[in-house]
Amino acid sequence: MLRLSTKGQYGVRAMFELAKNYKKGPLTIKEIARRQGVSVSYLEQLLNRLRKSKLIMSRKGPGGGYVINGKPEEISVGNILNSLEGPVAITQCLDPSAKGCKRVEGCVARLLWKSLGEKIENFLDTINLNDLLREETKLMR
Numbered sequence: 409m410l411r412l413s414t415k416g417q418y419g420v421r422a423m424f425e426l427a428k429n430y431k432k433g434p435l436t437i438k439e440i441a442r443r444q445g446v447s448v449s450y451l452e453q454l455l456n457r458l459r460k461s462k463l464i465m466s467r468k469g470p471g472g473g474y475v476i477n478g479k480p481e482e483i484s485v486g487n488i489l490n491s492l493e494g495p496v497a498i499t500q501c502l503d504p505s506a507k508g509c510k511r512v513e514g515c516v517a518r519l520l521w522k523s524l525g526e527k528i529e530n531f532l533d534t535i536n537l538n539d540l541l542r543e544e545t546k547l548m549r
Contacts, residue, residue: 410498414450415492415493416488416489416492416493418446418451418454419457419491420489421444422444422446422451422454422458423464423488424537425439425440426476427483427541429475430475430476430479430480433471434466434467434473434474434475435473437451437452437455437473437474439473440455440474454492457492458491458492460491461491462477463483463487464476480536480537481536481537482536484536484537485533485535485540486529486534486535487533495525496525496526498522499518502518502521502522
């Protein structure tokens with residue numbers, strides 16, 4: 409079974425909260441954590457990675473916090489997941505950080521997993537934060 413780690417799940421949820429607050433000002437890490445039921449210390453790590461990836465900005469001082477770095481329609485779920493999880497690697501043989509498989513050159517299954525990974529990445533790149541905001545509006549009706 410394919411599973412997304414909590415890094416990706418919580419990161420998308422945090423970015424969703426920041427998108428909801430777009431043009432309203434920064435959100436504190438405590439507020440994001442409270443709204444999404446995530447620990448502040450874990451969220452701190454995720455927001456730091458998102459900041460280093462330039463998907464969010466932090467503002468210090470009174471009234472400070474985090475804001476998305478761009479419009480909600482410009483930030484895809486693919487961007488978020490890639491900054492937190494890295495590229496999609498369905499199997500270990502596709503993971504650039506892992507030692508490769510001895511059968512890489514002639515493996516038909518590897519081609520299948522590679523194609524599937526590309527389709528997942530392409531799909532995630534078509535969904536942006538604005539799409540998630542619209543979905544929430546539908547859920548709230």
